[in-house]
Amino acid sequence: xxxxxxxxxxxxxxxxxxxxxxxxxxxxxxxxxxxxxxxxxxxxxxxxxxxxxxxxxxxxxxxxxxxxxxxxxxxxxxxxxxxxxxxxxxxxxxxxxxxxxxxxxxxxxxxxxxxxxxxxxxxxxxxxxxxxxxxxxxxxxxxxxxxxxxxxxxxxxxxxxxxxxxxxxxxxxxxxxxxxxxxxxxxxxxxxxxxxxxxxxxxxxxxxxxxxxxxxxxxxxxxxxxxxxxxxxxxxxxxxxxxxxxxxxxxxxxxxxxxxxxxxxxxxxxxxxxxxxxxxxxxxxxxxxxxxxxxxxxxxxxxxxxxxxxxxxxxxxxxxxxxxxxxxxxxxxxx
Amino acid sequence: xxxxxxxxxxxxxxxxxxxxxxxxxxxxxxxxxxxxxxxxxxxxxxxxxxxxxxxxxxxxxxxxxxxxxxxxxxxxxxxxxxxxxxxxxxxxxxxxxxxxxxxxxxxxxxxxxxxxxxxxxxxxxxxxxxxxxxxxxxxxxxxxxxxxxxxxxxxxxxxxxxxxxxxxxxxxxxxxxxxxxxxxxxxxxxxxxxxxxxxxxxxxxxxxxxxxxxxxxxxxxxxxxxxxxxxxxxxxxxxxxxxxxxxxxxxxxxxxxxxxxxxxxxxxxxxxxxxxxxxxxxxxxxxxxxxxxxxxxxxxxxxxxxxxxxxxxxxxxxxxxxxxxx
Numbered sequence: 296x297x298x299x300x301x302x303x304x305x306x307x308x309x310x311x312x313x314x315x316x317x318x319x320x321x322x323x324x325x326x327x328x329x330x331x332x333x334x335x336x337x338x339x340x341x342x343x344x345x346x347x348x349x350x351x352x353x354x355x356x357x358x359x360x361x362x363x364x365x366x367x368x369x370x371x372x373x374x375x376x377x378x379x380x381x382x383x384x385x386x387x388x389x390x391x392x393x394x395x396x397x398x399x400x401x402x403x404x405x406x407x408x409x410x411x412x413x414x415x416x417x418x419x420x421x422x423x424x425x426x427x428x429x430x431x432x433x434x435x436x437x438x439x440x441x442x443x444x445x446x447x448x449x450x451x452x453x454x455x456x457x458x459x460x461x462x463x464x465x466x467x468x469x470x471x472x473x474x475x476x477x478x479x480x481x482x483x484x485x486x487x488x489x490x491x492x493x494x495x496x497x498x499x500x501x502x503x504x505x506x507x508x509x510x511x512x513x514x515x516x517x518x519x520x521x522x523x524x525x526x527x528x529x530x531x532x533x534x535x536x537x538x539x540x541x542x543x544x545x546x547x548x549x550x551x552x553x554x555x556x557x558x559x560x561x562x563x564x565x566x567x568x569x570x571x572x573x574x575x576x577x578x579x580x581x582x583x584x585x586x587x588x589x590x591x592x593x594x595x596x597x598x599x600x601x602x603x604x605x606x607x608x609x610x611x612x613x614x615x616x617x618x619x620x621x622x623x624x625x626x627x628x629x630x
Numbered sequence: 631x632x633x634x635x636x637x638x639x640x641x642x643x644x645x646x647x648x649x650x651x652x653x654x655x656x657x658x659x660x661x662x663x664x665x666x667x668x669x670x671x672x673x674x675x676x677x678x679x680x681x682x683x684x685x686x687x688x689x690x691x692x693x694x695x696x697x698x699x700x701x702x703x704x705x706x707x708x709x710x711x712x713x714x715x716x717x718x719x720x721x722x723x724x725x726x727x728x729x730x731x732x733x734x735x736x737x738x739x740x741x742x743x744x745x746x747x748x749x750x751x752x753x754x755x756x757x758x759x760x761x762x763x764x765x766x767x768x769x770x771x772x773x774x775x776x777x778x779x780x781x782x783x784x785x786x787x788x789x790x791x792x793x794x795x796x797x798x799x800x801x802x803x804x805x806x807x808x809x810x811x812x813x814x815x816x817x818x819x820x821x822x823x824x825x826x827x828x829x830x831x832x833x834x835x836x837x838x839x840x841x842x843x844x845x846x847x848x849x850x851x852x853x854x855x856x857x858x859x860x861x862x863x864x865x866x867x868x869x870x871x872x873x874x875x876x877x878x879x880x881x882x883x884x885x886x887x888x889x890x891x892x893x894x895x896x897x898x899x900x901x902x903x904x905x906x907x908x909x910x911x912x913x914x915x916x917x918x919x920x921x922x923x924x925x926x927x928x929x930x931x932x933x934x935x936x937x938x939x940x941x942x943x944x945x946x947x948x949x950x951x952x953x954x955x956x
Binding site for chain 2: 458515542564566574578
């Protein structure tokens, strides 16, 4: 979706973010392994921008989202929201920060408390943060429900009385409580049917324009990313492999993994002859990613250097970045 | 083998489930035919009855709380719905098989994957155990599992989701079936693995002489596997057509709206429009057309008439269930 209202003012700046998990494997004697779930990732989200994060399961895209919100504490790196240093905040300041950044979860069935009415779920945070006088919270909740396309009568119902799409609207209403600046949408429409998916995406789009929101939109569905986002980063085994505008990435992908991913996504057009034959191998275990470029065992343009060195993150202009030796060579020969 | 024009001929199949307030039909008036070597994709959103249709035909519905209200389903000329149970059991797993959605949970975790394939061969054919094992190894090779001998004694948890799905496919093909139901076989897999699986199924279809009913919600997958497509909505088949015809000239308003509501990866998506409203609940089905409340042409239509599935005048082999196209 093209959007002229995007500003070039950065809202969120993530620099060299890393999160390594220690896991124990083996019995009876266990060994500790390190999983580099997120490894040295940097990006910027501008105000009123929807920034996509795409990749296959286990590539670390959700971990990035959670680290940005500090739902998981990252090991290294820097996260700045406006002028705030997110990772340096103490407990009390973090509570203030949470008002500015919110999350919409993937599964609308398990992310709402089944024993609480929608009103209770929505009003509690208002009371905790003392945002409104106690006698006004109900009216605020009703107004919010209307703004996401539900009737005010929904307030006294329980989650099981709603369909998946309606629950996701409630999830969005909950995220909007504090007029946040940034919303992390973690596979927010993946559990929904196609016709409902589009309803929710259009709602999120409307809210973005009305409330000047920015999104970190995490999804495995490239077509949805292309529809909803302006820029996108493709992740593979904890690292960014390519970043750019959606039309750059999906119309002229550079990194062999992006090309693979694009070619593997079936396009709903029987007239197109898509070639599924060329894809080989599976995503390696993140416990022991391949030496050098993580993608080299599956890459059809692999070179010697790919097996030894991880490629640098190079900027190609127009905000486009890629981590691949193919393009590094080019840069070297031109300079 | 006797001669038959259709591998499967389903006529007026309706399946009902019991809720607290009574019996409700999850599918109604399902009719379709399947020729030898043809792939029919059944596409629809969750709860539209596509899996219920497959389970009804396979005789896999739960014993209590479900019943088949009406219909016939001729599999190579014999009615599956009235067949004695032990006869159905002989057909199921050999001549008619199913690939399930969740490869990780559909396999028995305490048996080796090889023995699970060999069991299917052993049970349905009069073969020694050694011969069944040999056949299982052949099958594993056929679905491109590298080094079948060493994989034979692996347990399902040793294998990735894609590898488990290959095992499921090998089991389904063990006795050279005439008909394979594939119930969302790639939905749980990552997109690159899905592409490998679609390619494998495509190859196997060419070498193995089988018909397939491919159940999915993903129109992208449909476009690449199907010869013909049946679109389901709220328990009805609303349109069936050859795959190209369906994507190029959809006639039912639901199909048209559905095709309009999916974003595409290969172009900017400016003209996308969602379908407003929701699917009616099973106990609140309208008496007439089930898509009426969401249809963009409802002003021209009547809510009380239930349309029948009929062939379109100007395009043979293209059926739809819409009063406006009569």
